[in-house]
Amino acid sequence: MKLYDISQEVFSCAVYPGDPKPERQVLSSVDAGSVCNLTAFSMCAHNGTHIDAPFHFLHHGKSVEQIVTDGMQTKISQMTEDCQSKLQDTLQKIINDSNGGMICIII
Ligand SMILES: [Zn+2]
Numbered sequence: 778m779k780l781y782d783i784s785q786e787v788f789s790c791a792v793y794p795g796d797p798k799p800e801r802q803v804l805s806s807v808d809a810g811s812v813c814n815l816t817a818f819s820m821c822a823h824n825g826t827h828i829d830a831p832f833h834f835l836h837h838g839k840s841v842e843q844i845v846t847d848g849m850q851t852k853i854s855q856m857t858e859d860c861q862s863k864l865q866d867t868l869q870k871i872i873n874d875s876n877g878g879m880i881c882i883i884i
Pocket residue numbers: 822823827828829833
């Protein structure tokens with residue numbers, strides 16, 4: 778499977794009229810004598826490349842979190858008990874052995 782990265786750069790991409798523009802603020806800087814570099818940013822959830830969940834338009838529509846949870850539960854429910862057990866063991870090992878890094882799991 779070939780993957781294509783269609784991500785837009787957040788700070789330079791078009792913003793829907795009326796939505797707040799992405800902003801970043803340097804809170805501290807090593808160059809300015811601070812112990813670390815620290816940046817805060819804010820943006821609308823609809824900036825850049827994103828998914829609009831049904832909840833965006835429908836009062837009782839599903840959120841992205843609900844869609845992902847439903848999809849994961851469906852896929853996991855289709856696995857054999859042995860496979861579910863191995864997945865659980867693997868996830869527990871990854872969580873226990875990781876050092877706070879990002880984890881991406883494709884099922
Ligand atoms: Zn949107």
